[in-house]
Amino acid sequence: MTATIIMIALVLAGIRFMNSPKTAVLGNALGAIGITGAIVLTLLSQGIINRGDLWIAIAVGSALGTVLAAKAVMTKMPQMVALLNGFGGGASLLVALLAVAGIAGFTVDGAEKSGVLIAGGLAIIIGGVTFSGSLVAAGKLDQRIRQTPIILKGHEAISSIVLILLAASLTLLCSAQNIPVLPTVLILTGCSLFFGMVWTIRIGGADMPITISLLNSLSGLAASIAGLTIGNLLLVAIGAIVGAGGIILTGIMCRAMNRSLWEIIISKTPRQTSTPKQPEKKTETRAEPQKKTEKKNPSAILKESQKIIIIPGYGMALSQAQKEVGQLYEKLENAGKDVSFAIHPVAGRMPGHMNVLLAEAGIPYDKLREMDEVNPGFRDTDCVLIVGANDVVNSAARSAEGTPIYGMPVLNADEARNVIVCNKDTQPGYAGVDNPLYEQKDYVTLFLGDAKEKIEQLIEELII
Amino acid sequence: MPMWILLLVFATAALAGYKIISDVPSLLHTPLMSGMNALSGITISGALAATALASGTGSRLLGLAAIILAMINVTGGFLVTHRMLRMFRKEKK
Numbered sequence: 001m002t003a004t005i006i007m008i009a010l011v012l013a014g015i016r017f018m019n020s021p022k023t024a025v026l027g028n029a030l031g032a033i034g035i036t037g038a039i040v041l042t043l044l045s046q047g048i049i050n051r052g053d054l055w056i057a058i059a060v061g062s063a064l065g066t067v068l069a070a071k072a073v074m075t076k077m078p079q080m081v082a083l084l085n086g087f088g089g090g091a092s093l094l095v096a097l098l099a100v101a102g103i104a105g106f107t108v109d110g111a112e113k114s115g116v117l118i119a120g121g122l123a124i125i126i127g128g129v130t131f132s133g134s135l136v137a138a139g140k141l142d143q144r145i146r147q148t149p150i151i152l153k154g155h156e157a158i159s160s161i162v163l164i165l166l167a168a169s170l171t172l173l174c175s176a177q178n179i180p181v182l183p184t185v186l187i188l189t190g191c192s193l194f195f196g197m198v199w200t201i202r203i204g205g206a207d208m209p210i211t212i213s214l215l216n217s218l219s220g221l222a223a224s225i226a227g228l229t230i231g232n233l234l235l236v237a238i239g240a241i242v243g244a245g246g247i248i249l250t251g252i253m254c255r256a257m258n259r260s261l262w263e264i265i266i267s268k269t270p271r272q273t274s275t276p277k278q279p280e281k282k283t284e285t286r287a288e289p290q291k292k293t294e295k296k297n298p299s300a301i302l303k304e305s306q307k308i309i310i311i312p313g314y315g316m317a318l319s320q321a322q323k324e325v326g327q328l329y330e331k332l333e334n335a336g337k338d339v340s341f342a343i344h345p346v347a348g349r350m351p352g353h354m355n356v357l358l359a360e361a362g363i364p365y366d367k368l369r370e371m372d373e374v375n376p377g378f379r380d381t382d383c384v385l386i387v388g389a390n391d392v393v394n395s396a397a398r399s400a401e402g403t404p405i406y407g408m409p410v411l412n413a414d415e416a417r418n419v420i421v422c423n424k425d426t427q428p429g430y431a432g433v434d435n436p437l438y439e440q441k442d443y444v445t446l447f448l449g450d451a452k453e454k455i456e457q458l459i460e461e462l463i464i
Numbered sequence: 465m466p467m468w469i470l471l472l473v474f475a476t477a478a479l480a481g482y483k484i485i486s487d488v489p490s491l492l493h494t495p496l497m498s499g500m501n502a503l504s505g506i507t508i509s510g511a512l513a514a515t516a517l518a519s520g521t522g523s524r525l526l527g528l529a530a531i532i533l534a535m536i537n538v539t540g541g542f543l544v545t546h547r548m549l550r551m552f553r554k555e556k557k
Contacts, residue, residue, distance in 0.1 A: 012480060012481070015500070016484050018492055018495070019484075021492060021552040021553075024492055025550060028542060028545045028546055031499055031502065032542040035505065035508070035538055039512065041509075042508075042509040043512060046516050053515075053528060054512055054528075057531035058531060060535070061531060061534065062538075062539045064535075064536045064539075065535060065539030065541075065543065066540070066543060069541075074548070077548070081494075081497060081544075084501050084502075087534070087540075088505050090533045091505070091530045094527070095507055095511050098514040098523055098526060099510075101523075222504075223506055223507040224474060226507055227507075228467070228470050230514065235506055237473050237476075238504075239507070240474045240477035241478070241500075242481070243481075244478040244482040244485065245481055245497075246497075249493060252490070343490070350497065351490065351494060352490055352495070352496070353494055355490075356495070359552045360551050364553060365554065370491075
């Protein structure tokens with residue numbers, strides 16, 4: 001018991017240390033020690049430390065995990081996390097299956113039986129949804145499955161039928177007097193796996209940060225409820241911590257995207273019902289009247305600018321341009337310019353995705369600024385360089401009522417004196433709302449194309 | 465262990481987790497998530513116990529599969545988090 005509490009405390013302390021980049025490596029190590037301790041503890045307390053088959057399975061899993069981690073590319077971190085998340089959910093599903101079907105020989109006395117069955121049924125559902133949902137999400141993020149929402153014929157009807165089946169078999173399992181447990185459990189498993197799939201297949205790429213956060217939370221919840229089923233305190237506690245953490249991230253992502261969690265759960269995609277009312281023209285107070293110079297090329301603008309803010313988006317990850325962005329940063333910084341990065345909470349495909357990529361490119365983390373911190377500063381910024389970002393800098397979110405992004409907090413790039421847009425094209429982003437920025441020819445320079453090539457070109461042309 | 469104690473632990477841990485995780489800056493949200501993802505591999509503890517108790521061959525195989533999946537989750541999660549966190553540094557070289 002004492003040992004169990006120590007492991008839980010280690011895990012909590014580990015997360016605590018995650019609150020600063022200076023101590024986070026230590027925090028992660030503490031978490032790893034906590035889990036290793038928990039494994040040893042389980043082996044000892046169950047008296048199974050000398051079971052060879054368990055050790056072989058542990059070795060195989062560790063080896064596979066090590067290979068996956070070593071091969072992971074930073075731009076592909078979202079799908080990596082989704083994949084690993086799916087494995088965790090799958091493991092919880094199997095544990096719950098073994099417990100509920102009674103095939104693992106957990107002895108349950110009469111009074112506790114219904115509680116265990118409810119918990120077990122729930123763990124199967126959540127574990128199953130997490131497993132298949134995460135795998136589909138990983139497939140979409142890795143573009144093995146189309147990123148845009150895939151809607152089956154009668155999608156809603158299918159979802160509803162599966163949900164009803166799930167509810168019915170769960171109720172049956174709980175009221176279980178003389179029902180055959182095994183077939184019920186199999187229906188429960190099949191339906192949860194199927195539901196996880198039909199749910200995530202409908203979710204579009206840009207909603208992935210929310211979806212992954214939610215699946216992350218679910219994998220914790222699955223572990224926790226599996227723990228309730230088999231009376232394992234460690235599982236209950238640590239699973240609950242992970243579940244809570246995932247909920248926090250999900251909430252942050254929802255707020256940053258102006259979406260409600262419910263919309264994501266029912267896979268409602270933001271779609272335009274009517275053409276947006278175009279915002280009233282240029283009533284915004286700008287810092288200074290524009291220098292009405294003839295068209296300048298982007299490198300000349302950068303050269304003349306002192307304060308520069310770079311806004312990265314998913315496009316930077318897609319074209320793997322982070323290294324080039326890092327080189328450009330270095331060049332500008334060496335020329336004595338004040339360069340920083342503005343990171344929108346949902347830029348990329350998972351929370352904090354951009355920070356990891358920019359850290360990989362060697363940019364010091366104190367140059368990576370959050371939206372609230374950076375937004376008041378755009379007014380006195382000489383130049384904003386947008387690299388593969390669209391919806392997160394779309395000022396229509398402030399003014400175009402009735403569009404899907406109205407009310408979503410955005411980076412106020414349009415307040416800067418000059419804006420260079422280094423996007424692939426001027427197509428609307430995921431939200432499908434035209435970005436008024438592209439129309440502001442007087443201070444916005446479109447520098448369209450593949451981000452990596454365009455930034456390389458900028459570095460070359462920039463002579464300082 | 466009685467169900468009510470487990471539920472109490474569930475509620476307490478969820479609250480404690482909520483409190484601590486709220487303090488993590490968005491700068492570290494990706495490693496935070498992959499780290500927590502590794503933690504959810506704690507289900508390995510249940511997988512080990514369940515497999516040890518399994519009587520038939522079929523259930524034992526299911527259990528071993530659970531152990532492998534959970535271990536991939538744990539090792540992969542912690543290592544990849546470690547790789548990410550080591551990249552965060554304050555000043556140039």
